[in-house]
Amino acid sequence: MRKKILVVLKGYPRLSETFIAQELLGLERAGFDLTLISMRKPTDKKRHPIHDEIRARVVYLPEYLHNEPLRVLRAFLAGIKKPGFKPLLRQFWADLKRDITPNRVRRFGQALVLVHEWPDNGEWLHAHFIHTPASVAAYASIMTGVPWTCSAHAKDIWTSPDWELSEKLERARWTVTCTRTGFEHMRDLTPTPESVHLSYHGLDLARFDAFAGQHSDRDGSEVSEPAFLLSVGRAVEKKGYDVLLRALALLPTDLHWRFTHIGGGDGLTKLKALAETLGISNRITWKGAMAQEDVLAHYRQADLFALACRVAADGDRDGLPNVLVEASSQRLACLSTNISGVPELLTDGENGFVVPPEDPKALAAAMERAIRDPTLRHRLGDAAEKRVREHFDHHSSIRQLTRLFEEQWQKEEQWRKSA
Known part of the structure; x- marks a missing residue:
C-alpha cells in the first residue's frame, strides 16, 4: 500500500517550475497520494493549466515567522513536549553555528509548524530542492521519525555548502537530481553514493505534441x-541575458531580426536599460510571464531559441533548463552554452548550437550563422526533436521515482519487522 507523501516545496504554484508541477501530476496519476507543503504563497499572477489538474491539497507554512507569531508559538510549545524535540534542537544548534542567518531560524520554525499541524496523517516526506525545503523536511523528520527523500535540481546544489549537502545526503533515504554534473558532485560528497540517482525531468509530450507546421525560411535579409529570435526564462544572473543582449548588439547591421523575451524576474528593469544603451531596444519585445500554452505558440512561431546560461557569482547555475527541452520538442533550433546539463541535451552542430559562456562574440557568431542558414536551423531542429522524443519523455522519470519510492518502502517495512 502506498504511503501518504507530504511534499515540501519552496513555493507553489510557480510559473517557472513547471517541471515540478509536471512531476507532481505524474505521481498522482501513478497512484500516489500527495499533500503539498509550500514554504511561500504564490506571487505569480497567472497559473499554468497543469496546476489546475493537480488534485493535492496545498498547505502554506508561515513564510516569515513574525507574520504568524501565534501559529509559531503554539507549534513551539507543543513541540518542546515531544521526545524528538531535543534531537532536533541539537541538530539546529549545530547548523546555526555554521550558518548564523535568519533563514536558518525560519526553517526551524517552519519545521515546528509542520510537525505540530502534520497534515493528512503524512507517512513520508519528500523535498523538492535540497537547500531550504530539504532543511524543513530534515528537521521535521528528526522530530517525528518520518523518513524523507529529496529531489535536487540546480541552484540548490551549487549554492549549498558542502558540509550541508553531505549531511543531508547521508540522512535522506535517497536523492535524485536532473543533470549528470549535479549527480556526480553529490555522489562525491556522500559515503553512500548509491543513494544518489540521476533522473532527467523529461517532458510531458502530450502537452508538447509534435509540431505539424513548418518553421520559416527567414534569413534576415x-x-x-x-x-x-526567442528566449524564455527569468531575468536573473544565471540566465545570462546581459550577455545575450550584448551579442544581439554585435550582429551585422545588414542582418534583420527581432527578439522576444518571455519571463519575469527582478532584473528586467536593468535589462531594458541595457537594451536602450546598446541601441537595440526597438527590436525587442518584453512579454513578461506567460502561461504554458502561450509559450508553446511562441516556440512554433520562432526561428531560433537562445539562452546564454552561465555560472552566477554566487555559484548558482541552471541544471538542464526545461525551456530548452520544450523548444527542442517543437523542432525549434536552440542556441545555448556548455554549462551544466545543457550538453546532455544539445551537441553543437548535431542538434543545436553550443558556445562557451560569457562570450558575446561567440554567441553573436552562432546567431548570425543560424539566422543566415534556415536549412541548417531546420536540420538541427529536427535532430533536437528526435533526441527529446527518444530520451526525455517524463514518463520514464515517473517510472523511476515510483520504483525508488516503492523499493524504499519495502526496505522500511523489512527494517520495522526485524526491529
Missing part, C-alpha cells in the same frame, strides 16, 4: 521579414 529582408527588412519586412526579420528573423524571429
Whole structure:
C-alpha cells in the first residue's frame, strides 16, 4: 500500500517550475497520494493549466515567522513536549553555528509548524530542492521519525555548502537530481553514493505534441521579414541575458531580426536599460510571464531559441533548463552554452548550437550563422526533436521515482519487522 507523501516545496504554484508541477501530476496519476507543503504563497499572477489538474491539497507554512507569531508559538510549545524535540534542537544548534542567518531560524520554525499541524496523517516526506525545503523536511523528520527523500535540481546544489549537502545526503533515504554534473558532485560528497540517482525531468509530450507546421525560411535579409529570435526564462544572473543582449548588439547591421523575451524576474528593469544603451531596444519585445500554452505558440512561431546560461557569482547555475527541452520538442533550433546539463541535451552542430559562456562574440557568431542558414536551423531542429522524443519523455522519470519510492518502502517495512 502506498504511503501518504507530504511534499515540501519552496513555493507553489510557480510559473517557472513547471517541471515540478509536471512531476507532481505524474505521481498522482501513478497512484500516489500527495499533500503539498509550500514554504511561500504564490506571487505569480497567472497559473499554468497543469496546476489546475493537480488534485493535492496545498498547505502554506508561515513564510516569515513574525507574520504568524501565534501559529509559531503554539507549534513551539507543543513541540518542546515531544521526545524528538531535543534531537532536533541539537541538530539546529549545530547548523546555526555554521550558518548564523535568519533563514536558518525560519526553517526551524517552519519545521515546528509542520510537525505540530502534520497534515493528512503524512507517512513520508519528500523535498523538492535540497537547500531550504530539504532543511524543513530534515528537521521535521528528526522530530517525528518520518523518513524523507529529496529531489535536487540546480541552484540548490551549487549554492549549498558542502558540509550541508553531505549531511543531508547521508540522512535522506535517497536523492535524485536532473543533470549528470549535479549527480556526480553529490555522489562525491556522500559515503553512500548509491543513494544518489540521476533522473532527467523529461517532458510531458502530450502537452508538447509534435509540431505539424513548418518553421520559416527567414534569413534576415529582408527588412519586412526579420528573423524571429526567442528566449524564455527569468531575468536573473544565471540566465545570462546581459550577455545575450550584448551579442544581439554585435550582429551585422545588414542582418534583420527581432527578439522576444518571455519571463519575469527582478532584473528586467536593468535589462531594458541595457537594451536602450546598446541601441537595440526597438527590436525587442518584453512579454513578461506567460502561461504554458502561450509559450508553446511562441516556440512554433520562432526561428531560433537562445539562452546564454552561465555560472552566477554566487555559484548558482541552471541544471538542464526545461525551456530548452520544450523548444527542442517543437523542432525549434536552440542556441545555448556548455554549462551544466545543457550538453546532455544539445551537441553543437548535431542538434543545436553550443558556445562557451560569457562570450558575446561567440554567441553573436552562432546567431548570425543560424539566422543566415534556415536549412541548417531546420536540420538541427529536427535532430533536437528526435533526441527529446527518444530520451526525455517524463514518463520514464515517473517510472523511476515510483520504483525508488516503492523499493524504499519495502526496505522500511523489512527494517520495522526485524526491529
